[in-house]
Amino acid sequence: MATIFHIALASEWAAAREAGVYTTSTLGRSLAEEGFIHASRADQWTGVRDRFYADVSEPLVLLQVDTDLLDVPVVDEPPAPGVEETFPHIYGRLPVTAVVRAIPLSPGAPAAAPEPAAPARPAAQSGPAAGGDSFSKVFLLEMYFNAAVASVAILLSALGIAIGVAIGGDRAPGIGGLVGLAVGVLVAVRVYRRRHPRVA
Known part of the structure; x- marks a missing residue:
């Protein structure tokens, strides 16, 4: 199992749970507009939160996605031309069944790895990676x-x-x-x- 992460507005995640699929690409952009859903590895999501979600006052959730449960491709690629770091991009709708954990994040606070609710998981194992553990x-x-x-x-x-x-x-x-x-x-x-x- 490969685990990737996506930061979502709590309201959009709640709507996705009702619909069965999540279709927001990133803050203020839909999957239809962007062509894929932005995601991060365990060592990247805190930087994404600090850079793009620091001013968001609405509640956020960190979606932990099991890529083995996806029926669409996940491609590691740079987010923009000239950027060397790659990020996982989900090329299609994200079924809520592929989200193995939704961890609430405090709005407007500095990004710190959240304490996963028990039972934990890999990427969090005993609580997967709440975002800071290495893949190994x-x-x-x-x-x-x-x-x-x-x-x-x-x-x-x-x-x-x-x-x-x-x-x-x-x-x-x-x-x-x-x-x-x-x-x-x-x-x-x-x-x-x-x-x-x-x-x-």
Whole structure:
């Protein structure tokens, strides 16, 4: 999963949630006018907020977008001719189902990485990147989390086998292992979903 960010007016995000899609490109510009939706990586959104949203008094939200959930291209490119830094641009409408978290930002305040609401996420993991973690750190934290969740499923399966052996019989270990694995998978899915909630 790749995570990118977009700063939105809270009112426009609320309207998008009603419509099912978000179509604002940037402050005061629509997707139809611009041709794409401006986005940022975790290390870029605070600079964008300071530069373009410092005078905005209306409430803002930081949209955390999972690019794997998009059905349109995301292209890294300079925002203007002569600019060397590239930014992710979303070439199409942003479905609200691709926004895994909407973090409220205080209007008019200096940009500081917000504290993500629990449960956190990658880019925020235990709260993804609330905007300042490097990609490597986020990736490693997510990898360790996934390995820990898988280990829980394996341990519960092994526990089921052990109980089956203690009960005795030819089929008890196999049945115990399957029951343990089923319980482990259910626990793993629940833990994963709590860590990675979908914002509708």
